[in-house]
Amino acid sequence: MAQIEARAGTIAGDARFVGAADTAPRQSFVEKNRNLLLGLLSVVLFLAAWEAIFLVVPFNKLFISKPSLIFEGWLDLISTGELFHDLAVSSVPFFYGFVAAIVVGVAIGIIMGWRQRVGYALDPLMTMFYASPLVALAPLVVVFFGVGVSGKAIIIFLLSVFPFIFNAAAGVRAVDRLLINVVRSMGGTEKDLYLKVIVPSVLPYIVAGTRIAIGRALIGVLVAEFFAASEGIGYAIARFGDLFALDKMFACIITIMIIAVVLTEGVRWAERAAFPWRVGQ
Amino acid sequence: MQAYIQGRNVNLTFRPPNRGPVRALQGFDIDVREGEFLSIVGPSGCGKSTFLNVLLGLIKPDSGDLTLGGKPIAGPGTDRAMVFQEFGLLPWRTVQSNVELGLELKGMPAGDRRTISQRLIEMVGLRGFESHYPHELSGGMKQRVGLARALATDPDVLLMDEPFAALDAQTRDLMQVELLRIWQEAKKTVLFVTHQIEEAIYLSDRVMVMTKRPGQAKKLFPIDLPRPRDYEMRVTPEFNELKFAIWQSLKDEITA
Incomplete structure (x- = not known):
């Protein structure tokens, strides 16, 4: 009985450390770093939008930059x-x-x-x-x-x-x-x-x-x-x-x-x- | 003849600030034999946990005599160790480091500590979990650590304050079996506070019923069931007679 409880504990414990990556070992780079990439994407989009907006709005470098x-x-x-x-x-x-x-x-x-x-x-x-x-x-x-x-x-x-x-x-x-x-x-x-x-x-x-x-x-x-x-x-x-x-x-x-x-x-x-x-x- | 643990006329009143005094123990007497497993049951707030803390040396009684092995109890000592209801594990320490806490406080070198903690971790069935932190363990496993930690300093007396109350029913049954095995192996005097009559009977040589606050010893029930005890014993007529008798004694205190 003690061992059953102990083993259940190991599984729960390991899952915490290794995470989902262990259960699905063949993951692409994108899948593995999805959260980080999503975060970076918003930064890149923001910068791109900032740069692009001056294609329509007149640009004056005394008042704004890009x-x-x-x-x-x-x-x-x-x-x-x-x-x-x-x-x-x-x-x-x-x-x-x-x-x-x-x-x-x-x-x-x-x-x-x-x-x-x-x-x-x-x-x-x-x-x-x-x-x-x-x-x-x-x-x-x-x-x-x-x-x-x-x-x-x-x-x-x-x-x-x-x-x-x-x-x-x-x-x-x-x-x-x-x-x-x-x-x-x-x-x-x-x-x-x-x-x-x-x-x-x-x-x-x-x-x-x-x-x-x-x-x-x-x-x-x-x-x-x-x-x-x-x-x-x-x-x-x-x-x-x-x-x-x-x-x-x-x-x-x-x-x-x-x-x-x-x-x-x-x-x-x-x-x-x-x-x-x-x-x- | 003086008992191994002997309490005579122990009185204790709490005086919390901004509130009225609370009489926790009044004329409390107790005799515990060496190597005995004695359980204390009583209504909530009757002072049974308080008595364990007095015995542990954390609380000084107002009056009365309390001796262990003939010597008065003057403060905490490594001849006694407590297993706490809420485990009391240090969350920043691993299982091994928690088990070694008492040895560390005694100033024992790391090598010797390790030998002892390894043996006890093995004994409570936690091998392989030495470097886990408490938050990674189930309740039952945490209390195994609590038990191993209490046994590490090799105390003569083990004080257990509702140690299994925070566990689910199945884990609790399992831990009772384990505790009896360890008790028979380690040969300690055990004082066990619980709310569960069945648990008290199953584990103990004698069961003490306490009155409601201020707590006094009401009645002692010898448990003559043979050892080693097994789970089936709980459905025998003898067991149920005891359960009924203890319940009757306790009932007056709860309802009155």
Whole structure:
């Protein structure tokens, strides 16, 4: 009897890993990657439609651009090294602001989750900040901290810290009391509770928070540089716009979009690799 | 003569914040012999699970004496292990790693842990599932892991808190048979809390009926059915007489 149950479990378990590909081994490339191809198709169609619409609508490159010109502008920005220079400049405050957001956000979040009263006390204030368009504070930050790395880093920090606070707090609150009792009943110490239960419970929440925070941090980079910069990718977008060099402006915008997708998908991939136990949840 | 597990006049009152106190155990007495399989049945909320948690060392009683092997219970210890109703498996750990949890907390080197976990995974019939995660297992398989984990530290006393309540009826029957086999192999003292009279009779040497809250020991029923027990035993007149007697004793507590 035990073996019957066990074997049934194997079949169910394997199906989860191997998927339908195993039951129908002779599949074409198209069938195997259908979902990915469908996704790509919509992108290609969108670009094609954008390009094609100017066959009927008159085109004025001072007001709009199209994919072929954007691609040329992009190559131009790459060959002169401008694009990489701007990205390198922007990445410095992004790095500082984001790392500070992780450290401060996770610390505050864990305290808010662990200490109920601190949680009740701070929650309305934090929610207010999280829900409000904090970019409105950007001019003020520029007045205080200037247009250098520190001003930009602070705006990026302000925008990306809240997802870490809320997710870390939610993670701590979601820790299963039963698992705490399990470890305590086996003679686990306070340190064991942290290492074996609390940290593994909270970590996936923080990583999920990272995905949200990346998008907000990128907004922070752009807004900070619109207001307060003399170089950087956001400044480049604003400047090319002012110069009516819309092909290059779009090239910068699309570069930022690609970076956003790569970063968030990278985190998603890392999530699957690091937390295989969450796949089925 | 002191019993192996002996409780005398154990009292416990919960005082939850913003609510009135709840008396869980009042003048609770119990004697358990070494190597015995004792089941506790009682109405919902009578404090039977609470008593297991007291015995486990997670909850301190307000008063009374509770000893194991002559020594008072002062906190959690590796001489006792619990099998939880909701399994309590760490979802980020594989089957093997879950089974080894208690050994890891004791600081045992990985090689020795592996030897023990392999033997127990084999014993509960989960060979081949060592690197599966709990979410990939059925309920019955999860509780096998829970049982293997409890046995890993080689405790003298196994505490089982409605361990099969979350399983479907067939899996439950199967697990009862498996548990008896493992109990006979591992030679542990077992305290088994359940709602099911039939399950209690089938497994136990003695069945204790508890009163409704605050919980007290009401009556003890010796189960003199021969071992090893088989499924057919459940339809014998002796079995049904016991079932009826225990049910009568329990009925007053549920309806009154």
